[in-house]
Amino acid sequence: MMIRTATIEDLDAIAAVEAECFPAAEAASKDEFADRLVHYADYFWLMFDEDKLIAFVDGFVTNEPDLTDEMYAKANMHNASGRWQMIFGVNTLPSYRRHGYAGELIQRAIDTAKEQNRAGLVLTCKDELVCYYAKFGFMNEGHSDKSQHGGVAWNQMRLVLR
Template sequence: MIIKYATTEDIAAIAAVEAECFPPAEAATEKEFIDRVKYYGNHFWLMYEAEKLIAFVDGFVTDEPDLTDEMYEKATLHNENGAWQMIFGVNTIPAYRKHGYAGELICRAIEDAKQQGRKGLVLT
């Protein structure tokens, strides 16, 4: 398994995983992921098995200690120098669940937040 940060080349795969993990009314769209990756691609932790994206965790950074609905909608609220790492989504495609992959990604996000001097990480 390889863990990497998101680039524009990953957007279609990210949207496909999201669509597999959530009902259409709850899933973020490919357009939303385009904005999210544009503003905070380095706050997407993607797990690939060979060429297949199997899981990801994402969220932006802010000085606000509480996650709000508006944060999901406005990628522009990301503040790279913010105190808090938000986590908006924890996604693992069904065939790969119950193997600890999401936990591994969350641990990586926590470690990155520590190294970046954040006050903490907020999970929905």
């Protein structure tokens, strides 16, 4: 498996993986991904099996401490010198799940945040994934009052690095 950051040429593959991994109400659109890639392609960690995109993690950097729904839609809120690495999506094609690939990409995002001296990482997840992210050191801060993305109750989780 090969891991690298994204380029605009990855747009179709990224949108296809997202559509397979999330319900339509929660999935980012191809246009949203195009905007994200323009603003923060280096904050997409992509995993390939040969030349097939099988998994990715994406998110931007900000000084805002909490993940909000506005962030998903406004890629221009990315601030490369920000304190917090947000994680918007953790995607693995169903046929590639349960092999540790998502974990490798999450660890890559954590390592990048450490290298860039970020205060930490923030993500939101459904109740059934709280224990999964806790394995990486993320602490559950409870249900978010700032994100109801896709009409879902999300737990905000934070990994403090410094």
